[in-house]
Amino acid sequence: MSFANIALEEKQRILSEFSAVKADFASRSWFPGTSGNLSMRVGPYTPESFYFAVTASGKDKTKSTPEDFLFVDQDGIPCETTGLKPSAETSLHREIYRLTGAGAIFHIHSVFNNLVSELYWERRSVPIEGVELIKAFNIWEEDAVIEVPIVPNYADVPRIVPEIAGVLNARVPGLLIRKHGVCVWGRDASEAKKHLEAFEFLFEYAYRWQLLKGGK
């Protein structure tokens, strides 16, 4: 299906939900220094063909303007004529959509997600053991253990892309980029938001628990 054939109401619904999520995250100080980017998929999906709304690059994401988002295709090409530039990290969103079929992907930089990505860099994953909030990922077993993968950070963002496929775990809807931030996803914006809240809680817990224990 071409982008033009996706119902206008569907595109408007996505943009209004998108604005609300962005304002919510801004109120939590989740976009320091213009960092962070968000995307939401719209219309039919196959791994080879899909569309998503993504935040425009370099904007102050704490502000709400008519120029906050644009629609792009699976190759990151704008679907409509626009002067806006898609996020510099659109290639990460494209790859995660291609591999997972998610409906929304959120990327933020926080002190705790940066700290744990460095603390556990040698292991290439952050272990989380038996913490109740693991249930936010629909993992219900007693004393569940998850490993949140960490990929290297490169200034040239497309170099990060090939690192993603090898670390994805179907149970864990997120990954860390070393000393950069986290990307999380869900089948829609509300699930991706729930996952982001849970990850940020668990990263803070993992960091503080290490401090309390006095090492690794």
Ligand SMILES: CSCCC(=O)C(=O)COP(=O)(O)O
């Ligand atoms: C100012 S933070 C550096 C870029 C970055 O990591 C980020 O999340 C924001 O980039 P965007 O192009 O999406 O504004």
Ligand SMILES: [Zn+2]
């Ligand atoms: Zn970033």
